Amino acid sequence: MHARLHSLRLDPKLVAIGLGGGLLSGLLGVGGGIVMVPLLVLWAAYSQRDAHAISLGAIIPISIAGIATYGVAGEVRYGTAIALAAGSIVGARVGAGWLARIDERLLKVVFGTFLVAVAVLLGVH
Numbered sequence: 001m002h003a004r005l006h007s008l009r010l011d012p013k014l015v016a017i018g019l020g021g022g023l024l025s026g027l028l029g030v031g032g033g034i035v036m037v038p039l040l041v042l043w044a045a046y047s048q049r050d051a052h053a054i055s056l057g058a059i060i061p062i063s064i065a066g067i068a069t070y071g072v073a074g075e076v077r078y079g080t081a082i083a084l085a086a087g088s089i090v091g092a093r094v095g096a097g098w099l100a101r102i103d104e105r106l107l108k109v110v111f112g113t114f115l116v117a118v119a120v121l122l123g124v125h
Contacts, residue, residue, distance in 0.1 A: 013044055018058060025062050026069065031055075032062045034118075037111065048107045052099055056092070 017039040021032030033055035040051035070076050099107070 022062050026066050048104050
């Protein structure tokens with residue numbers, strides 16, 4: 001899969017998807033991808049694979065905004081965040097490599113199963 005340069009367009013539907021992802025990311029501390037990936041697939045007609053890649057590209061600005069807000073309030077444990085980031089950088093690189101090779105249908109099943117499992121675990125915890 002090769003990176004493609006797309007022209008900048010502020011499609012209102014995509015802005016709304018980003019708003020939803022950003023709101024839930026900031027409010028609940030979840031990755032915006034949990035919201036953005038399903039909406040990109042179901043509402044904006046992106047492939048599952050493209051939606052994952054687009055979501056990863058949106059993480060940096062979402063994270064910066066969240067860190068700025070929580071950091072000012074003194075709520076970021078930077079040591080813990082750095083340790084998580086160290087593992088996440090390696091994990092994201094490996095996961096992105098797998099993304100290019102996983103069948104689209106399997107990817108949808110794995111992502112959907114993950115969302116359901118997380119919902120159940122959080123609901124009973």
